[in-house]
Amino acid sequence: TQRVTVIGAGLAGSEAAWQIASRGIPVTLYEMRPVVKTPAHHTDKFAELVCSNSLRANTLTNAVGVLKEEMRMLNSLVIGSADRNAVPAGGALAVDRDGFSGEITETLHQHPLIEVVNEEIQHIPEEGIVVIATGPLTSPALSAQIRELMGEDYFYFYDAAAPIVEKDSIDMSKVYLASRYDKGEAAYLNCPMTEEEFDAFYDALVNAEVAQLKEFEKEIYFEGCMPIEVMMKRGKQTALFGPMKPVGLVNPHTGKLPYAVVQLRQDNAAGTLYNLVGFQTHLKWGEQKRIISMIPGLENAEIVRYGVMHRNTFVNSPKLLQQTYQVKTRPNLYLAGQMTGVEGYVESAASGLIAGINAARAARGQEGIVFPQESTIGSMAYYITHADPDNFQPMNANFGLLPKLETRIRNKKEKNEALANRALDHIRKFIYDNQLNTL
Ligand code: FAD
Numbered sequence: 001t002q003r004v005t006v007i008g009a010g011l012a013g014s015e016a017a018w019q020i021a022s023r024g025i026p027v028t029l030y031e032m033r034p035v036v037k038t039p040a041h042h043t044d045k046f047a048e049l050v051c052s053n054s055l056r057a058n059t060l061t062n063a064v065g066v067l068k069e070e071m072r073m074l075n076s077l078v079i080g081s082a083d084r085n086a087v088p089a090g091g092a093l094a095v096d097r098d099g100f101s102g103e104i105t106e107t108l109h110q111h112p113l114i115e116v117v118n119e120e121i122q123h124i125p126e127e128g129i130v131v132i133a134t135g136p137l138t139s140p141a142l143s144a145q146i147r148e149l150m151g152e153d154y155f156y157f158y159d160a161a162a163p164i165v166e167k168d169s170i171d172m173s174k175v176y177l178a179s180r181y182d183k184g185e186a187a188y189l190n191c192p193m194t195e196e197e198f199d200a201f202y203d204a205l206v207n208a209e210v211a212q213l214k215e216f217e218k219e220i221y222f223e224g225c226m227p228i229e230v231m232m233k234r235g236k237q238t239a240l241f242g243p244m245k246p247v248g249l250v251n252p253h254t255g256k257l258p259y260a261v262v263q264l265r266q267d268n269a270a271g272t273l274y275n276l277v278g279f280q281t282h283l284k285w286g287e288q289k290r291i292i293s294m295i296p297g298l299e300n301a302e303i304v305r306y307g308v309m310h311r312n313t314f315v316n317s318p319k320l321l322q323q324t325y326q327v328k329t330r331p332n333l334y335l336a337g338q339m340t341g342v343e344g345y346v347e348s349a350a351s352g353l354i355a356g357i358n359a360a361r362a363a364r365g366q367e368g369i370v371f372p373q374e375s376t377i378g379s380m381a382y383y384i385t386h387a388d389p390d391n392f393q394p395m396n397a398n399f400g401l402l403p404k405l406e407t408r409i410r411n412k413k414e415k416n417e418a419l420a421n422r423a424l425d426h427i428r429k430f431i432y433d434n435q436l437n438t439l
Contacts, residue, residue: 001025006131007121007142008032009046011078011345012337012352013133014104018077019356020131021113025363029108029380032120038137039216039311044118045101046108047078047349053100055082055346058093060420061413062092063397064346067376068093070427071350074357074377075437077104077347093437102420122335124149129359133336133352136312137216143313149330154316158217160227160309160394163281163288166400167272169302175264180248188265189274191297192251192258193244201294202239203258206232217311227282227309243278262295269386270383273304273399275393281307302412304398305343317341318389324368325355334359341384343394350397351378357436369434373403374426 001024006017017029034044041048057065071079084290085099096165108114122141124130134142147155193201208229232239240246242259251258264274281288284401285306292298315321317340320328327333336355337348354377358368371378379401387395395401402419405438409415 001127004129004359004363005125008134011047011133011348013077014047014108015349015352015358016131016133017108017114018294018334019353020360021111023360025360026113028115029115030119030121035118036120036139040137046105049097053097054089054092054094059091059415063376063399066420066423067346067350067397070375070377072430073427074353076353119376129332129362131334131336131355131359136338138313150315150320154319156314158310159312159394160280161307162276163303163307164267164273164305165287166273166302166304167274169300174297176252178249188263190249190428191262191295193296195259200259202236204291205229208291209284210282211284219371228279229281229283304400305396314339314341314394316392317384317391318387318392320384323370323385324358325351341394342380343396345381347397354381365412372426372430375423
């Protein structure tokens with residue numbers, strides 16, 4: 001069997017190394033800390049949580065809770081360590097961060113098939129099976145290499161994302177489908193505003209509380225990407241001639257032009273998610289929720305991903321990756337973690353789990369396996385490889401990524417329960433069919 005190289009022992013790389021070694025395949029795991037630091041990590045531990053100590057919801061009524069349960073079934077090191085180091089946090093899974101990272105570090109160091117090397121990798125190894133999982137703060141030298149391999153147009157240093165809402169939660173009686181001047185197929189959902197509604201919305205937006213930018217994130221503004229709240233502060237006219245321009249968008253309900261609009265653009269192929277066009281924002285999440293609920297039609301919108309402006313290293317996965325997390329042009333190279341466009345600790349670990357299982361299979365000369373789209377872990381792999389490549393932004397686990405149920409359930413709680421049960425059924429069968437737990 002071949003040895004697999006894993007670069008980066010963060011959330012994704014640690015899980016990948018564990019999955020590979022658990023299958024009897026030797027791993028060399030490179031981690032640059034503590035020799036080289038990142039602007040956000042503070043320790044020399046693997047899978048360090050750079051910010052919150054919460055891995056978010058732990059219940060099956062939430063997609064990230066279902067994702068955790070799927071990962072438990074798949075013998076995840078990250079979720080197992082989180083469970084063993086949990087601290088009280090209501091319905092969430094929060095951890096003692098030192099205990100959590102300490103256990104992962106120990107486990108991988110002590111594994112007889114894992115060799116740990118504390119070194120910064122500056123060049124992508126040209127041969128062998130390689131998993132790159134160097135995260136949102138990938139070191140500059142390696143970033144440059146990945147950028148060269150992937151192509152400049154498909155590599156990003158930050159994300160400036162607009163909020164995304166679930167289509168099912170939009171009040172369709174208030175919004176209408178239209179493209180400016182009816183050009184082409186009507187592609188946008190338009191939320192019309194009266195002058196009074198716009199004024200109230202404007203005041204709320206320019207006075208809302210913004211999240212603090214980290215020192216290393218300040219450069220984002222210089223890259224020419226302006227948050228909506230900053231643009232709005234230039235004056236009402238800027239908004240009315242900018243993203244909220246109503247021109248060419250007659251409201252079929254009234255036969256008139258609204259005073260202003262917020263446009264929503266379809267975000268995934270299934271049409272279950274829509275993003276707010278031009279609304280990349282750095283507002284605090286609570287403020288985003290309050291302000292979005294002021295938009296006609298979005299009063300009860302389910303926000304599946306908040307707008308963010310982050311320093312982030314990620315690639316255009318819809319162009320570059322397969323659902324197995326293999327690079328299309330170089331199938332013995334896998335990417336995992338935040339750099340593939342999944343967003344969050346658990347999501348990063350989940351992508352490492354899939355990449356690890358597939359890298360281990362490759363080492364044995366077996367074909368890669370595609371996780372079922374009905375599972376949350378598989379739905380993320382599907383999303384990042386099938387989203388619109390022209391507007392690709394990182395994504396959290398959410399129920400909107402799962403294929404629709406065969407029968408429509410109106411009650412949201414019951415619908416989510418049905419989606420969760422279907423996800424777990426699919427993953428159970430998938431594990432059995434592929435003998436994933438009989439290593
Ligand atoms: P990481 O966990 O960062 O792991 C990458 C590893 O690779 C690191 O250990 C790094 O030292 C190493 N490395 C980098 N370059 C090299 C190299 N050239 N050679 C060798 N090793 C290298 N998500 C949440 O769910 N909740 C949060 O609260 C949260 N807060 C965040 C705050 C910040 C400031 C950032 C940047 C991200 C945050 N995220 C959060 C998003 C994301 O979940 C985390 O960044 C997560 O750690 C990503 O996992 P990863 O495995 O992709 O990368």
